[in-house]
Amino acid sequence: MSLKHRHNFESVAEQLKAGEKHYSQIKFAGKLSCAVIYPNLYSLGMSNLGFLTVHRLVGSMPGIGIERFFPALLPDSPLNPPFYSFETGRPLGDFNVLMFSFSFEGDFDKIPGIFAALGMPVIASERSNRHPILIAGGAAVASNSAALSLIFDIIVPGEAESTIVPIITTLNDKGFDKEAIAQIDNVWVPSLSKTYLPAKAYHDVNASPAYSHIVSEKNAFGGAHIIEVMRGCPRVCSFCLARAIYSPPRAVSLQTIEQWLDAHADCTDLGLVAPSLFDHPEVEELFKMLTERNIRIRNSSVKWEKITPTIIESLRKSNITGLTIAPETGSERLRKEMRKPMDEGRFLNKINELFDNGFEHIKMYFVSCLPGETDSDTAATIDLIEKVLKIAPSYRSVSATFSVFVPKNHTEWSEQTAPEQYEIKKRTKYIKSMLQKLPGQFKANFESPNEALRQAYLSKVGPELADEYAREAKECRLNQLFSKNQFSALEF
Numbered sequence: 330m331s332l333k334h335r336h337n338f339e340s341v342a343e344q345l346k347a348g349e350k351h352y353s354q355i356k357f358a359g360k361l362s363c364a365v366i367y368p369n370l371y372s373l374g375m376s377n378l379g380f381l382t383v384h385r386l387v388g389s390m391p392g393i394g395i396e397r398f399f400p401a402l403l404p405d406s407p408l409n410p411p412f413y414s415f416e417t418g419r420p421l422g423d424f425n426v427l428m429f430s431f432s433f434e435g436d437f438d439k440i441p442g443i444f445a446a447l448g449m450p451v452i453a454s455e456r457s458n459r460h461p462i463l464i465a466g467g468a469a470v471a472s473n474s475a476a477l478s479l480i481f482d483i484i485v486p487g488e489a490e491s492t493i494v495p496i497i498t499t500l501n502d503k504g505f506d507k508e509a510i511a512q513i514d515n516v517w518v519p520s521l522s523k524t525y526l527p528a529k530a531y532h533d534v535n536a537s538p539a540y541s542h543i544v545s546e547k548n549a550f551g552g553a554h555i556i557e558v559m560r561g562c563p564r565v566c567s568f569c570l571a572r573a574i575y576s577p578p579r580a581v582s583l584q585t586i587e588q589w590l591d592a593h594a595d596c597t598d599l600g601l602v603a604p605s606l607f608d609h610p611e612v613e614e615l616f617k618m619l620t621e622r623n624i625r626i627r628n629s630s631v632k633w634e635k636i637t638p639t640i641i642e643s644l645r646k647s648n649i650t651g652l653t654i655a656p657e658t659g660s661e662r663l664r665k666e667m668r669k670p671m672d673e674g675r676f677l678n679k680i681n682e683l684f685d686n687g688f689e690h691i692k693m694y695f696v697s698c699l700p701g702e703t704d705s706d707t708a709a710t711i712d713l714i715e716k717v718l719k720i721a722p723s724y725r726s727v728s729a730t731f732s733v734f735v736p737k738n739h740t741e742w743s744e745q746t747a748p749e750q751y752e753i754k755k756r757t758k759y760i761k762s763m764l765q766k767l768p769g770q771f772k773a774n775f776e777s778p779n780e781a782l783r784q785a786y787l788s789k790v791g792p793e794l795a796d797e798y799a800r801e802a803k804e805c806r807l808n809q810l811f812s813k814n815q816f817s818a819l820e821f
């Protein structure tokens with residue numbers, strides 16, 4: 330990295346640090362030095378409670394130092410290879426343990442660039458004890474741990490709270506004692522065993538809820554504090570990874586959330602995280618309590634059938650003017666097959682009620698290329714959008730985002746076939762042609778076919794991914810190109 334490049338990295342890092350508020354004392358230095366890497370944007374990492382929890386737990390251990398790494402600090406700045414830590418600018422290659430937090434399979438693609446920048450072999454068996462110990466965890470690892478099994482020394486497909494402290498304790502006390510680490514529940518040491526045993530231990534979310542111990546003004550919640558209010562989901566949607574990997578569902582009680590708020594008295598703005606927030610058993614009381622405390626609520630998508638007048642009042646008081654709802658498809662047949670039923674009449678009545686209560690924008694999520702989807706299923710989706718538009722006053726806006734179905738491991742639809750490129754293009758073309766007739770108050774967004782195909786590939790690829798990344802890392806080194814914008818995606 331040139332001096333100019335490093336200076337740019339450091340000045341952006343300083344600006345971002347100035348916008349952070351810290352609620353835990355985290356040590357940078359220790360006998361064992363750990364780096365926690367979020368292989369994507371700083372803003373996403375600082376919104377990710379898995380990444381933040383690892384940073385908080387490891388940073389609170391005696392004798393352990395930890396620093397954060399982000400390969401990209403800002404979306405509009407060139408990607409910076411993570412040569413230097415966010416905290417102190419220490420070179421990444423200096424650390425004893427590198428912990429990667431992968432939320433999305435697409436982030437696996439950052440591996441070749443990062444490893445090439447460090448001059449570190451991608452394949453674990455080619456590394457020696459002069460290299461750091463590499464750990465991978467996060468939702469994407471829970472989804473497809475096999476893909477990383479020849480690259481990482483330790484894989485954590487389970488929950489960080491019950492695993493990361495025992496792993497780091499063992500590394501600190503005994504070094505990389507594979508047998509001892511493999512004894513920890515929910516931890517996989519691929520060089521000892523070719524298969525991963527499913528999770529046995531589950532974190533008690535009421536004993537210690539996940540939250541943002543560092544609040545960044547650049548996080549995806551507009552600079553709000555973030556707390557996880559439920560892990561897992563009680564529903565049974567056939568395609569859903571969150572339901573599969575965070576089972577059994579566990580709600581953080583209202584009482585625990587109140588205690589947390591008492592301990593964070595300056596919190597006036599709060600992002601609520603859960604795969605399905607409105608399935609929290611005390612959701613109405615939760616919204617009421619936050620409104621009474623004058624706390625602004627930030628949430629992601631809503632479950633239309635759970636929206637009550639109390640919730641509407643809380644959302645309006647939080648200045649929320651737009652809501653996101655996920656019908657997934659307009660086809661009743663497909664909704665039944667995906668085990669996400671919806672009474673269309675009641676749904677439309679609720680949309681009407683939301684517009685009547687002053688909400689200005691309704692965004693709907695749909696999935697295209699579902700297993701067995703026909704033109705008449707797609708037509709039913711367009712029909713549903715048209716019905717929503719008929720209800721919407723002309724000065725309100727309605728939008729739809731179409732993603733592409735990707736079968737994920739561990740879900741009921743794991744064995745379904747991912748759509749081919751031509752199918753995605755054909756289905757998208759058909760949807761676009763049908764949407765053309767809709768009025769200007771409607772906008773649609775589509776996932777790129779290439780991104781969907783890449784995600785489908787990375788969701789299912791096995792240990793052979795290591796060879797592909799090793800080849801790509803070699804190219805990166807030869808061409809001195811280290812960031813995702815600079816090297817082309819793998820051929821597949």
Ligand code: SF4
Nearest residue numbers: 562564566569572604
């Ligand atoms: S898709 Fe949503 S509602 Fe369905 S199981 Fe997943 S989180 Fe729950």
